[in-house]
Amino acid sequence: xxxxxxxxxxxxxxxxxxxxxxxxxxxxxxxxxxxxxxxxxxxxxxxxxxxxxxxxxxxxxxxxxxxxxxxxxxxxxxxxxxxxxxxxxxxxxxxxxxxxxxxxxxxxxxxxxxxxxxxxxxxxxxxxxxxxxxxxxxxxxxxxxxx
Numbered sequence: 001x002x003x004x005x006x007x008x009x010x011x012x013x014x015x016x017x018x019x020x021x022x023x024x025x026x027x028x029x030x031x032x033x034x035x036x037x038x039x040x041x042x043x044x045x046x047x048x049x050x051x052x053x054x055x056x057x058x059x060x061x062x063x064x065x066x067x068x069x070x071x072x073x074x075x076x077x078x079x080x081x082x083x084x085x086x087x088x089x090x091x092x093x094x095x096x097x098x099x100x101x102x103x104x105x106x107x108x109x110x111x112x113x114x115x116x117x118x119x120x121x122x123x124x125x126x127x128x129x130x131x132x133x134x135x136x137x138x139x140x141x142x143x144x145x146x147x
Contacts, residue, residue, distance in 0.1 A: 015139075022122050029118040035111050036081075039066070039074055044083060044108035047100035054097040056089065083107055 027038055046063045047053055055063070061071045075098055078084045083104035086096045100108075127135070 025122055026115060026118045029114055030111065033114045035114060036107075038115070039064070040078065040083070041108060041111045041115060043071075043074060043078060043098075044100060044104050044111075047084065047098060048105060048108055053100040053105075054087070056095055056097055060098055078104070 023038065030036065030038060030041075042064045043060065046060060047055060057068065057071060057075070060075075061068050064071065066074065075084060075086070078098075079086060081103075083101055085099045085101055087099050089095045089097050124132075
């Protein structure tokens with residue numbers, strides 16, 4: 001398949017390859033800096049952005065696109081590392097909220113320094129601002145349609 005023969009299939013194949021390749025390199029950069037995996041960053045970032053630094057597990061799972069069981073295991077590790085806490089939900093005694101801690105905030109910011117540098121090195125420096133807008137707009141439309 002070539003980009004001239006079927007441009008949309010080509011774009012899809014390149015998107016998948018780019019995602020896998022770039023995430024692998026970013027994970028290596030985090031590991032080299034003795035930092036945890038990118039999934040930890042994603043959870044901490046979603047909690048940091050949330051009102052009060054807290055989210056219900058099902059909402060957190062939706063935002064980070066993890067299965068509930070995978071998120072539960074990850075939350076266990078984050079809680080063991082004292083990066084999040086689980087607190088009973090005031091309005092629903094059956095559930096709990098994940099709440100980011102000060103240590104979680106500090107680690108997320110430390111990870112961002114490496115993550116941001118890797119994004120710049122591996123992606124941003126290779127595209128123009130106009131290309132970035134086009135890519136971002138196109139992918140946002142696809143995500144919106146899929147949801």
